[in-house]
Amino acid sequence: MREPMKxxxxxxxxxxxxxxxxxxxxxxxxxxxxxxxxxxxxxxASVLKIPRLLAARAEVNAEVERCTHAAPKFSPDGKVAVFRIRSEAQVHPVIATRWAGHFQSKALEVVMVANEGYLEGKVNFSCRIPRCARSRDPPVSIIERLRYYATLTEPATDRGGDEEVRKQELRKPLLERVGDDFARGHAQASGGIVDVADFEELMRLMKIGEKLPKKEGEGGSPAKQRKKADIDPAQKNTLMGYFGKKNTAAATS
Structure with missing residues (x-):
């Protein structure tokens, strides 16, 4: 490459x-x-003037712009952000790279863009480590993170009776069912191609879109919490008590 670079x-x-x-x-x-x-x-340099290539780049750029503004959903711990798009173009890696350069979060470790429109019946997804997490110690590994989630199992439900519960309990973990097209690539840029049902299961295992349960005493704005804390539960001089006494005095006079 030295000669071309010169x-x-x-x-x-x-x-x-x-x-x-x-x-x-x-x-x-x-x-x-x-x-x-x-x-x-x-x-x-002559490649830069070929109409078909210029048209292709314009098409891809337009599709990237259309899909980039999808709203993300997060895992409860804030470590994973997932953007779900639907496009026939292979723009999910581009969008993942773009968002990885913009996110700022102390918790975030993985940005995932899942494309449900690229291959029929499949979900193609690309993952990148956000810039804010690239210097973490120990370093983040997307492959390890994906494989960890895929080893988890969903709790068995009683839908369908005892036989269905037994089938769920005997079911292999997702990691053993998705094949070689899952968590491929390298530690900082990974992804995969999985069936729609398997991807939805992965989302449930990652608890995407779920929120951590609030601890007792939490809730409301900080100002409301401070105001509530300042109220003495033993306080007897209430507004209703004041006007009640005033009305009683007026009636007897």
């Missing part, structure tokens, strides 16, 4: 990489256009 600027090479990657991220998975562009040019 001959072309870093910006030109980065733009070429962006354009060549764009067609495969479109809904049509148009890898042929990218291949043709590379085979037919002797000058990387």
């Amino acid at each position: 001959k072309y600027t870093k910006k030109v090479l980065n733009d070429v990489v962006s354009l060549v990657n764009a067609p495969r991220r479109t809904a049509t998975y148009d890898v042929q256009s990218a291949w043709d562009a590379l085979c037919k040019t002797a000058d990387p």
Whole structure:
């Protein structure tokens, strides 16, 4: 790479990489256009003028912008944020990377973007470590985190009678059922492709969208809590007591 780096600027090479990657991220998975562009040019800078690649990048950028604003849901401990999108384009890794660079949280460790529209009957998801968690000690491992959640089991319910309860108890953990397309990649950028039902089970195991139960005495704004704490339960001089006495005195006079 030394010669190209000397001959072309870093910006030109980065733009070429962006354009060549764009067609495969479109809904049509148009890898042929990218291949043709590379085979037919002797000058990387000329790639920047190929209409099909420019159109593909514009299409992907528009889809990223459309899906980026999905509202996240969090695990009760705040360690995982999940964005659920529906797109035929392969934009979930891009959105995960984008959000990983923006989140600021002391608890957050994993940003997940799940795409329910890329493959029929499947959920493709990408995970990234947010910038705020990259210097944690010990370091965060997305693969370890995903595998941990997938080893958990849901509590058996009594729906369907005793036989159904026994089936649930004998069911293998999710990690043993999802196959090799789960928690692949590396520690800081992982993800997977799983069946819709398996992904929903993963969300339940992670308790996404659930909140920690409030401790006794918690609730309400700090101002209301302070006001409540300042009230003496033994206080007898109430407003109703005052007006009650006043009305009684007026009636007897």
